[in-house]
Amino acid sequence: MVWSADCLRHEPGGEVWLGVWEAGTEVPERAAVLLDALTSAGARITDAATHSDEALLAVHDAELVTHLATIWADWEAGRYPAEYRRSRVVPYVFPTPGLLAGLPLRSPAAAHGRAGRFCYDTMTLVGPGSWAAIRAAADAALTAADLVASGEPAAYALCRPPGHHVTASAYGGSCYLNNAAIAAQALRRAGADRVAVLDIDAHHGNGTQAIFYHRDDVYYGSLHVDPGAGWFPHYAGYADERGTGDGLGANRNLPLAPGTGDPDWLTAVEGLCTDVRDRGADALVVSLGVDAAAGDPESPLRVTDDAYRRAGELIGALGPVVAVQEGGYDLPSLGRLVVAALSGLLAGAG
Numbered sequence: 001m002v003w004s005a006d007c008l009r010h011e012p013g014g015e016v017w018l019g020v021w022e023a024g025t026e027v028p029e030r031a032a033v034l035l036d037a038l039t040s041a042g043a044r045i046t047d048a049a050t051h052s053d054e055a056l057l058a059v060h061d062a063e064l065v066t067h068l069a070t071i072w073a074d075w076e077a078g079r080y081p082a083e084y085r086r087s088r089v090v091p092y093v094f095p096t097p098g099l100l101a102g103l104p105l106r107s108p109a110a111a112h113g114r115a116g117r118f119c120y121d122t123m124t125l126v127g128p129g130s131w132a133a134i135r136a137a138a139d140a141a142l143t144a145a146d147l148v149a150s151g152e153p154a155a156y157a158l159c160r161p162p163g164h165h166v167t168a169s170a171y172g173g174s175c176y177l178n179n180a181a182i183a184a185q186a187l188r189r190a191g192a193d194r195v196a197v198l199d200i201d202a203h204h205g206n207g208t209q210a211i212f213y214h215r216d217d218v219y220y221g222s223l224h225v226d227p228g229a230g231w232f233p234h235y236a237g238y239a240d241e242r243g244t245g246d247g248l249g250a251n252r253n254l255p256l257a258p259g260t261g262d263p264d265w266l267t268a269v270e271g272l273c274t275d276v277r278d279r280g281a282d283a284l285v286v287s288l289g290v291d292a293a294a295g296d297p298e299s300p301l302r303v304t305d306d307a308y309r310r311a312g313e314l315i316g317a318l319g320p321v322v323a324v325q326e327g328g329y330d331l332p333s334l335g336r337l338v339v340a341a342l343s344g345l346l347a348g349a350g
């Protein structure tokens with residue numbers, strides 16, 4: 001397990017959902033609960049090592065990385081907290097294709113205008129410690145990739161904030177940098193010819209899909225609550241999204257009906273594993289969200305600890321694997337669920 005205490009420093013302070021500032025569920029306590037559960041389960045803990053920006057820029061636009069690194073300082077310099085009582089960076093205007101109508105995308109002078117150029121929703125807020133945590137989460141994923149590239153059968157990165165909703169140039173969904181995509185690209189650079197990303201978070205990883213959509217060397221497979229039934233991320237995650245150009249066929253979405261439980265969820269996991277076996281993969285990344293659990297407040301899926309353990313076994317048997325923490329918001333069961341998945345992963349790898 002790879003960990004950095006800096007992951008606790010991101011305090012989004014809630015989220016603005018449908019116009020109302022709410023408490024939010026992507027809280028620092030998530031990481032504390034996971035650290036405690038993994039420590040109790042006997043995980044060997046490695047500190048996240050600092051990596052250069054090059055690894056981030058291999059999947060993200062430089063403008064996005066610079067924005068995330070600097071927006072809080074700009075917000076403070078603009079006296080938004082002190083003078084206007086805006087304690088977090090929240091965007092309010094978004095340069096959609098309809099707004100621009102073919103005009104070039106400019107960088108607005110005002111920080112409050114600029115925020116919506118990079119953030120596509122109102123629930124992914126930035127505060128004073130956010131960048132330190134965002135960077136630490138990416139470093140944790142990269143350190144886990146280093147471990148697997150140097151021969152470990154499996155490594156788990158306790159990433160917080162999570163990452164799979166971030167595209168090359170836009171963040172949202174409580175995610176800021178795409179830790180799983182950064183790890184997958186690092187595995188490619190370390191010599192894996194074919195990498196597979198399996199995303200078992202309850203939500204579609206639209207960011208990871210977008211980053212690799214045109215590529216054949218990194219497969220992306222996801223099972224998630226059906227966006228067509230009204231669920232986030234709404235605009236992506238449909239079964240007919242199969243990749244484009246060289247990447248045609250290297251993308252697989254298995255949307256599931258709200259209320260789906262263990263049997264159908266595990267059948268979908270098996271389907272993705274069959275894809276990976278058919279295509280071949282030298283290394284895997286699993287976007288390990290446990291918010292498909294029955295008790296989770298963020299999704300209507302009804303998966304149990306036993307199914308997470310079984311999913312871990314199936315995925316662990318496919319090859320060396322970097323597990324990257326994504327969602328999972330029910331604090332009382334979060335640790336148990338992740339330990340179940342990782343126990344399965346180790347059993348499958350052994």
Ligand SMILES: [Zn+2]
Pocket residue numbers: 201202203289291298326327328
């Ligand atoms: Zn999720």
